[in-house]
Amino acid sequence: MATSVPPDSALSTSAELREDAERHLRALADESARLRDDQWTAIHALVAEHRRALVVQRTGWGKSAVYFVATALRRAQGAGPTVIISPLLALMRNQIAAAERAGIRARTINSANLTDWERTYADIAGGAVDVLLVSPERLNNPDFRDRVLPELAAGAGLVVIDEAHCVSDWGHDFRPDYRRIRTLLQELPAAVPVLATTATANERVTRDVAEQLEIGDDSSTLVLRGPLDRESLHLGVVDLPDSAARWSWLAQNLASLPGSGIIYTLTVAAATETAAFLESRGFSVASYSGQTDPEDRQRAEDDLLHNRVKALVATSALGMGFDKPDLGFVLHLGAPQSPISYYQQVGRAGRGVDRAEVVLLPGREDREIWAYFARLAFPPEDTVRRTLDVLSAAGEPVSLPRLETRVDLGRSRLEQMLKVLDVDGAVRRVRGGWTATGVPWHYDAERYAAVAAAREREQRAMLDYIATDRCRMEFLRSQLDDPGAAPCGRCDRCTGRTWSTDIDPAHRDAAAQHLDRPGTAISPRKQWPTGMADLGITASGNIRPASRAEEGRALARLTDVGWGTPLRALLADDAPDSPVSDRVFQGVVEVLAAWPWERRPVGVVAMPSRTRPVMIADLAERLARVGRLAPVGALSYTRPEGPGVRRHNSAQRLESVWRALDLDEPVASRLRELDGPVLLVDDHTDTGWTLAVAARLLREAGASGVLPLVLASRG
The missing domain is CATH 3.40.50 (Rossmann fold)
Known part of the structure; x- marks a missing residue:
């Protein structure tokens, strides 16, 4: 990212620019909307100074307003469309709807709309697209990377990296596809501003992402980090002895929870079974996971948005960017692996209401499930070297199925490893599969071990959150290195008001029969x-x-x-x-x-x-x-x-x-x-x-x- 550059001669004064920004915000939100100070600081840095900025703010703060308002201002200056790299289809759908309300023409390229790609490319070339949302996986699709991306990057008016904590392997939700973004940023013209946003980054992740945004020794990333308290959230933990008791508690308390909400589970099976049990008890719920058919997922999201269901019983597939301001509760049937990912998920609730209930029901099996996911870490060096040797000896592109016959890794883990090696420059994805580049590659065992140790610390911290006798919101904010962390006065620890653990025998019998x-x-x-x-x-x-x-x-x-x-x-x-x-x-x-x-x-x-x-x-x-x-x-x-x-x-x-x-x-x-x-x-x-x-x-x-x-x- 470049340092501040002299404004164009046609650029409005700062006061006029803010007036225009406020007008676009009102179109995006409502007539009473006003820019927060940090929102304006970010918009001014992007539009007037063409800088690179990282905004770390709580869910619901208005990060999307920053890039939509900046888009409108940049387009008025004659700049090209904004490219938003966004991780989830649910997030894309919400953002497109928000953009259209403000008169911003938004389109998307992802695996679910293959038939629309050519028309989208033509509309971009014709100037009929203001915002293009791209999934990170597209960045290394050979056709998109070689044919579309260079021209798109060169002509972009603004590049946005949403959920930017995914860029860092220190983050709780690191995604190899996001590492491709760094290469994209290095190839951008210096005058193209870049905005990265996230709600869940501690100090280490913030520093890592900010460094990845920088493009030279004299560059610096503008970091805008705000307090992470959510005054509507009322946190609590209900520790029950077994699955039957947890299901019974859900059946007893779900009807009394405000509005509609989300019940998170750790596995697809748990989401499916829990939804089936609650349906058998008369509740209108639906399961939601990465294995749910895309059309069913969209239908479920719409049902929740319009309060046609009491809850979605979901895995983390329903996560980043799902926007329902009046979501009344978030429950967890099982604890996520880290307080940071937990904070992100509970942040779905209470964005537009005065009070939202957040309850964690930990399970005895949680640590076994964490251990399973821990086994999916980056493979050992001999496996990586074996992969590079196979690709080097082939002399032609090798497909994933063929590579599986020579490398003992499951399909998804093998593909994840190749994506990391691709970003490191050791391999390249081409038509027909993968090839070795011959570029020397170093197995950074020390870093991989440090990341694994960080994951273990996060798991221990999650257990500490469950057992803590201090304020729960303060605990979560401290895990995110929020300097303003302080007792919230609302959680079960602060108020002494706890959820009852008494279980109705009839509910328990029904739960036990279903589980058995x-x-x-x-x-x-x-x-x-x-x-x-x-x-x-x-x-x-x-x-x-x-x-x-x-x-x-x-x-x-x-x-x-x-x-x-x-x-x-x-x-x-x-x-x-x-x-x-x-x-x-x-x-x-x-x-x-x-x-x-x-x-x-x-x-x-x-x-x-x-x-x-x-x-x-x-x-x-x-x-x-x-x-x-x-x-x-x-x-x-x-x-x-x-x-x-x-x-x-x-x-x-x-x-x-x-x-x-x-x-x-x-x-x-x-x-x-x-x-x-x-x-x-x-x-x-x-x-x-x-x-x-x-x-x-x-x-x-x-x-x-x-x-x-x-x-x-x-x-």
Whole structure:
């Protein structure tokens, strides 16, 4: 970012500029709206001085007003359109609606509107677009990066980075796609002003983002940081013993909460199950997650905005930028990993009302879920080097599916790693996949370890927030390094007024019954992974129906809030190998009783296991006895170590089980004597490839059908 530059001769005086700015603000908001001092400071720096600025202000302060007003002023000066890099579709929809109310013509480019891209490009070229919202993922799309971005950046009147804490890997919500922004900023003409905004950045993240905005030794980022208190928020914590109690509390208290709101959960499964339970108790709610169909997501957002539902039960997918000023409450069923991300989510509430309720209901399983997400950190150096070696040796672009056959990472984690390497200059995304650039690359182990340590500190701080006897808002503001942090006088610690933990027996019984309902479907694999020939496996294309498993069943997902808890303990790495309890076995029997299969199974086959042979063999034997099914026996391993070290992606997992599983002739002979499908029993399923290979062996040996039945699904 450049330092202040002499104003153009046609530029209005400061007083006239502010008058114009106030007029645009009134069009954007209402006739009573007036610019805050820091809003004006930022607008003046962008419009009159062409500076780069970072605005760290609480949710609802009016950060979007800064860039929309600045856009109107820059366009009046004859500047090009504003480019806003925005992370979420919900945020984009809200911003487009706000812009249009002020007469600002806004368009968006994202994965959900592919058919509109060409028309949008033409409208930009024709001067018919004032604001273009771009998802960060677009910045490294080869066509967009090489064809559109250079011209767009060169002609931009203003560049805005919304939710700028995502730029920093010290932030609670770091996103590799955001790192591409730094390259974009370095290539901008010096006269193009840049604005970065966020509500959730502590001092370290603020400093990191400000440094990334700077473009030279003589440049400095204007940082405008305000107090983060939200006078409408009333914070509280309700610590209950188990999931049934937390669901009961929701059912007892939801109706009395003001207006409509959001109930946050840590997992997709928890969002789905909690919404289903509340619907069964008569509440108008809907679930919302990253797995929700885009049209259903937009419908759910609209229903919440127009108070047609009492609440959305959502994961963090409903987060940054969702704008409903009269949101009356935010509840959390489970604690987020950091006070900073918690502050961001509760900031959705109370933006346009005098009072909003914010309640956290922590769970005993929260730390297990945090630990799972922690395992998705940046991979170890040998994995990264292996990836670079594979790309270097290929001599041509390598697609993600092909790369999976050589690098033991799951698809999403592999792609995240490549994005980081891309920004570091070591690889480049091109048509057809990824290539190595040959640029030397340093594995910054010290920084990665420091970031991991920072995450651990954040988790400990979240536990401290739950247990604190001091003001909760002061605690959150202190975590964000807010120098004005002080007791709020409103939270449960300040007032001594706490939510009751008494649970109505009728609600608890209903919650317990819902949580104890066993059974979740397991979809069979229908297509072999791409590139298996590279691993010497002759499997490609669709899996023939005659070699495929039918839809299976698991007692529960490991992430479920009901059965998930005992199953996580049962299947933990350090758990003993012993028969399942009568309660778990009865749950499995209930799954069988409710299974709407087309043909009833007539036999039971057990999977082999190195870690739980007693559990699986006993489970298969008991099911055969109770269900009066023929005990067919078990598959076997071709080598003592079984599939070997656990693999993390489909291609390598398939290769390991393909070579490891076998079917002995005595078992095959008994299969051929049966007139009907068999149950295939295992302890858990993750990628689904073990079940797919086992089903193929059983079907090709003569089984007329294979019905997988496992204790737990990791999906």
